[in-house]
Amino acid sequence: MKNALYVILLLSGIHLQAQTPNQTLHKAYQQFGKVKSFKSEVKIYFDLPSVSIEDMSGKAFYKAPSKFRIRLKGIAFLPKDNPFNVFALIKDSTQYASVGNGSETIGAETCKIISVIPNGDSDIIMAKIWIGTTSNCPLKMQITSRTNGVVLIENTYGRFAKNSLPDKMRFTVDMNKFKVPKAMAVDINNTPKKTATSTEKPKGTIEFVFANYTLNVVVDDSVFKEDGK
Amino acid sequence: MLELIKIESYKIAAKPRSYIGFAAIFAIVVLIQIALFADGQAYLDFLIQSLNQSFQIEGMGFNGNMVGFIILQTLIIQMPLLVALVSGDAISGEIQGGTIRSLLTKPVSRSRIVWAKFIAAELYTFLLILWLGILAWLGSLLFFGNGDLVVLKSDSLVIVRAADTVWRFLAAFGVAFLSLSVVVALSFLLSAFSENSIAPIIITMSIILLFTIIGTFDIPIFNAVKPFLFTTHMIIWRNFFDRPLPLTQIAASVGILIVHITAFLSVTLIYFNRKDITQ
Numbered sequence: 001m002k003n004a005l006y007v008i009l010l011l012s013g014i015h016l017q018a019q020t021p022n023q024t025l026h027k028a029y030q031q032f033g034k035v036k037s038f039k040s041e042v043k044i045y046f047d048l049p050s051v052s053i054e055d056m057s058g059k060a061f062y063k064a065p066s067k068f069r070i071r072l073k074g075i076a077f078l079p080k081d082n083p084f085n086v087f088a089l090i091k092d093s094t095q096y097a098s099v100g101n102g103s104e105t106i107g108a109e110t111c112k113i114i115s116v117i118p119n120g121d122s123d124i125i126m127a128k129i130w131i132g133t134t135s136n137c138p139l140k141m142q143i144t145s146r147t148n149g150v151v152l153i154e155n156t157y158g159r160f161a162k163n164s165l166p167d168k169m170r171f172t173v174d175m176n177k178f179k180v181p182k183a184m185a186v187d188i189n190n191t192p193k194k195t196a197t198s199t200e201k202p203k204g205t206i207e208f209v210f211a212n213y214t215l216n217v218v219v220d221d222s223v224f225k226e227d228g229k
Numbered sequence: 230m231l232e233l234i235k236i237e238s239y240k241i242a243a244k245p246r247s248y249i250g251f252a253a254i255f256a257i258v259v260l261i262q263i264a265l266f267a268d269g270q271a272y273l274d275f276l277i278q279s280l281n282q283s284f285q286i287e288g289m290g291f292n293g294n295m296v297g298f299i300i301l302q303t304l305i306i307q308m309p310l311l312v313a314l315v316s317g318d319a320i321s322g323e324i325q326g327g328t329i330r331s332l333l334t335k336p337v338s339r340s341r342i343v344w345a346k347f348i349a350a351e352l353y354t355f356l357l358i359l360w361l362g363i364l365a366w367l368g369s370l371l372f373f374g375n376g377d378l379v380v381l382k383s384d385s386l387v388i389v390r391a392a393d394t395v396w397r398f399l400a401a402f403g404v405a406f407l408s409l410s411v412v413v414a415l416s417f418l419l420s421a422f423s424e425n426s427i428a429p430i431i432i433t434m435s436i437i438l439l440f441t442i443i444g445t446f447d448i449p450i451f452n453a454v455k456p457f458l459f460t461t462h463m464i465i466w467r468n469f470f471d472r473p474l475p476l477t478q479i480a481a482s483v484g485i486l487i488v489h490i491t492a493f494l495s496v497t498l499i500y501f502n503r504k505d506i507t508q
Contacts, residue, residue, distance in 0.1 A: 050385040052385065052471075053388040054472070070287075074388075075286065076286070077284040077285075173284065176282055177279070
């Protein structure tokens with residue numbers, strides 16, 4: 001009995017060792033691939049330097065392969081990239097090259113770090129993905145794109161981990177320093193606080209907390225259109 | 230006393246210059262509204278372009294609350310002039326015209342006369358603020374619609390939700406009225422000392438202009454003086470659009486404005502009661 005257990009463990013170890021980055025990515029995609037569309041409620045928390053904005057609530061919509069939209073009332077600062085775009089990128093292994101970058105533990109889960117470089121023309125230059133070895137979910141993604149720079153996405157999973165749908169998504173975005181001439185802002189008598197000059201761009205974070213996912217429901221395409229278009 | 234206030238209010242209403250303020254506000258507000266209707270969105274997009282590079286900004290449409298706020302902060306520099314035009318000659322105008330002697334022959338104390346004139350000037354100021362509120366805020370809401378307010382500062386941005394704007398605007402108008410009351414009290418003080426009706430108006434404006442210029446420059450020596458200038462506290466209405474609400478700062482500034490009004494009015498009362506009117 002003991003020997004049999006050793007054999008099983010050894011085999012599973014060999015299996016883990018043998019899994020290529022492409023296979024790991026394919027596994028992660030397969031989980032999410034079952035989701036053709038979803039609707040959910042979303043609460044958004046902002047922590048943006050030089051922008052004071054209250055938390056907001058809205059609804060999130062997704063439709064395969066890559067349509068994602070958050071609908072809410074009022075002004076909101078949202079990440080420019082569709083956070084599920086990375087699944088569209090890893091869907092077809094002929095469309096990218098992948099390289100394993102070792103492993104790291106996030107929370108209680110060991111993750112494989114894989115860098116994905118798309119072939120041909122793509123806005124994404126490189127995506128570095130931390131995929132949990134147990135859950136097969138991307139726990140962390142660092143996406144470098146031509147238009148939006150570097151965005152770090154950290155995911156926390158709950159009930160819908162089997163579909164790689166996170167309960168929480170935390171985006172860390174590089175921000176440009178906000179500065180408007182006093183005369184244009186008509187901000188007389190305001191003495192800006194002196195801060196240490198740093199060449200580093202300030203970082204802002206936006207957190208999506210999803211609730212009440214409804215999977216594979218009909219989502220009309222009009223939801224994804226810009227208002228008034 | 231009520232009769233005296235009525236008489237003083239009638240005097241203000243009878244002067245053509247009292248309507249300059251209403252006409253000026255109408256002209257400025259309509260001009261800004263037309264300009265913002267044409268180019269407001271482009272102006273806003275230009276100001277927030279650095280944020281647009283990092284985020285997808287949803288719902289950033291130009292609306293009545295934003296227009297109302299922009300007009301309010303533009304006009305707040307001109308409003309003291311419009312108020313001083315009327316309150317500056319309340320006493321000196323009577324001295325220059327010689328009507329002060331007949332006024333003082335009435336069986337009412339000099340203090341009551343000053344109070345009646347001050348209250349009448351305050352009523353005028355209130356109507357001016359009300360006019361501004363109706364045109365700049367309610368008018369803009371009517372033409373541009375409701376929406377979240379973007380409060381633009383030189384180094385930051387505050388987003389105030391549409392549902393949260395009404396009380397903030399009302400409080401801001403309240404504090405703007407208190408600020409203009411300082412101008413009324415100052416011009417009254419200068420008016421009591423002067424025998425020329427134009428001098429108090431010009432001196433009031435010069436003081437406000439000088440203090441505002443000092444407030445605009447970010448120079449250490451000026452920064453040390455700023456807390457002692459009443460003009461610094463006159464723009465405290467803007468703080469009602471901050472989050473979290475700087476209640477201590479607002480309360481301190483309101484207190485300082487009240488102290489200024491009390492001081493200016495007290496000196497006016499003491500001086501006018503002792504003033505030797507011979508002409």
